[in-house]
Amino acid sequence: MSMHGFYYEHTFSWLPLLGFGLFVWFLVRILHKSGHSGWWVLVMFVPLINVVAVWLYAFAEWPFDHGVEEGWEGVDRTTAGRLRELDTLRRQGLISEEEYAARRKAILDGI
Secondary structure, eight states, X not given: OOHHHHHHHHHSTTHHHHHHHHHHHHHHHHHHHTTXXXXXXXXXXXXXXXXXXXXXXXXXXXXXXXXXXXXXXXXXXXHHHHHHHHXXXXXXXXXXXXXXXXXXXXXXXXX
């Protein structure tokens, strides 16, 4: 084997590792953005369970996906944000105390 061949064999042997590392990094980023722990990426290394996990994850409700339908862009749809919005409506007199209590209970029951 020539020195030239040795150089090319070892120079590009790190490319698959780099690609794999980027793939895992992207998966962790997606998991974090969806509100899940990045450690769930370890499930991807268990045969058959990884297929089931991807299937369940694809159809699961994402924690940050609540209320992000058309017209809700830029609105704080977290529980705290919804409670603040409800309190503002009550203070402005737009809803009654009974309606405030009922809606507050519904928001908190949804946690």
